[in-house]
Amino acid sequence: MLNDDESLVGLIEHWRVSPYDFVVECLGVLPTEQQRGVLAAMAAPGARVSIRSGHGTGKSTLFSWIALWGLCCFWDVKIPTTAPTAHQLSDILWPEIEKWRAQMLEPWRSAVRIKSDKITLEGTPGFVAARTGRKENPEALQGFHAEHMIFLIDEASGIPEVVFEVARGALSTEGARILMAANPTRLTGYFYNSHHKNRDLWTRFQFSCLDSPRVSPTYAREIADEYGEDSDMYRVRVLGEFPHASVSQFMPGDVVKAAMGKHLREDMYGFAPIIIGVDVAMFGGDRSVIMLRQGLYSNILYQVRGNTPETLAAHAARLYDEHKADALIVDATGVGEAVMSSLRLMNRSPIAFYAGEKSILPNCANRRTEVWYKMREWFRSGGAIPNDSDLRDDLVGPEFQYTAGSGKIQLERKQDMAKRGLASPDLADALAVTFGAEVQAKRMNAAGPGIQNLRSAWKPTDMKSRRYRALDRRR
Missing domain, CATH: 3.30.420.240 (Nucleotidyltransferase; domain 5)
Structure with a gap:
């Protein structure tokens, strides 16, 4: 019969390869099918997961679960979390983590310590750190070193490209896991590219409100009634799809x-x-x-x-x-x-x-x-x-x-x-x-005469048909 310590070790080893079971067994909650797919993808070392999502589908909840999973299941782990604003971290993500910490099994519930910018597990060197990803702070994801790295990037559409450029080395650390999610509001940048030109490097998910039991059907109907189902607002906020054009974008995508x-x-x-x-x-x-x-x-x-x-x-x-x-x-x-x-x-x-x-x-x-x-x-x-x-x-x-x-x-x-x-x-x-001046063609090239030169290019001698000449004489 296993003693308590051996039971805990066995449970942690099982959870380490199954974040989904950790959420169900340690936190006592059943994830949605959308969340379950992401939890399964994050189990693999080196996982790179990108989620484009509608509003209210449970992105912050998912981030809090992954943060607690990593902290409790790995010894030497660093979990940098970033978002475009401090509000997203301190007022949304941190309270969400505290909510689920309160539902954890013991001894983990008592061992997790939550401070304003760091979350730790008593007796281990691991931690979750909050860093705002702004252009004034491009080093937000730099300087972290550990055997296990898990990067959590919330509202990734709003993270300046320079933050990702500075963090390129850290993000490419062998075995590092990356989870990023956003309402897909922009048609450029690191997050957009993860679903387009760099899509083969990422495991990609789309969280539509229409498929989420967390979102009331009334929300989608209200957005459709106000903006139309073919609007960019509906695409972004309901379907979790990139817009045809961002609100202030000059050239439509x-x-x-x-x-x-x-x-x-x-x-x-x-x-x-x-x-x-x-x-x-x-x-x-x-x-x-x-x-x-x-x-x-x-x-x-x-x-x-x-x-x-x-x-x-x-x-x-x-x-x-x-x-x-x-x-x-x-x-x-x-x-x-x-x-x-x-x-x-x-x-x-x-x-x-x-x-x-x-x-x-x-x-x-x-x-x-x-x-x-x-x-x-x-x-x-x-x-x-x-x-x-x-x-x-x-x-x-x-x-x-x-x-x-x-x-x-x-x-x-x-x-x-x-x-x-x-x-x-x-x-x-x-x-x-090339649109900086009005330009006229100077010559007729091999493809034929210019439209504006047709009148001068065609001459009566080109009309070989007697019928055409007869018609001219009648006039």
Whole structure:
């Protein structure tokens, strides 16, 4: 017969491989089917679990269970928890942990100690730590070392990208478990990528309110009645699905997605001018990019980090000649002036674009906003872009606001994007620059005459039919 200590050890060993049984047996609660799937996934060392969820499905409860499971079932364990605000940790997660601690079996209930920023288990070196994940505190998930690591990231959509960049080494520690969850409000960032371009690296769950017994059906009906079932509010708050566009996002994600990888060719738009846009990197980490647009077709021709203005100008001149372009438009702001000068020395005639100048359009605050606005209309008209994830992220990254007083649209500045942890949208800016001037095709290429040149291109001698000539004489 096992003594008490041996019974406890055997129970802990069993719970260690079954978080679900820990919750049922130690906390005395039956998880929902949604929660059960996550508990099973977290059992594996090295688990990487990401949950996009509607409102009220039990994310914070799930986090509190995993925190107590890790603390009670592993000896040398560190469990960093983070969220965008201290409120999320101190007013929501910590009280939830205290609620379930009070329901634990003994001796664990008495052994768990809860302080304002740390939770410990008496007699063990392990702890749960609270760290706010803000851009002012990018080290939130750094500096933790233990045999067992469990990272809990709540409201992950709102965690700045810089926090994840700084924590990349810690998150990739061998055997470390990661659980993150959020209402999927944003279409960029670490959390979004865990369900999209990095989805193969994660075990992904979607918690819809419609499938959760924790959420009253009345809630979903009220959201549907107020906003509509096809609204982004319903998608995010009820279905746990990413929106078509975030509230302040300038370029809708569904519009960009529809444009990616369309089977359009440059020669399909022989009637349209060929325009090459150049976005010049302001800083060493940014990219200088050259893009081509003709009609509804576009393509990335060149991108590089750390080029000199003279070298970039040489590439722009070469591509201008190769594609027999009708216009070469350069963002001449800052170091772009040096690119302009180099192009002139090469006997080219670039068109200067200055992002900060007053917009020609009355609803836009400046020229950068203006060309992005025109680019958005181009997308809605059927514009096509390469199937490039960086270009997609650049396009959907910037947010916008309305200026005080005049109420004009103003696109988010690159500096403010950097504060949110987003990269400079160099690829998207290069495409936007192609809308910086009105350009007419200078010639008719092999695809046929331009629409505006049809009248002058067709001559009576082209009409070989006697019938046509007879009809002309009758007139």
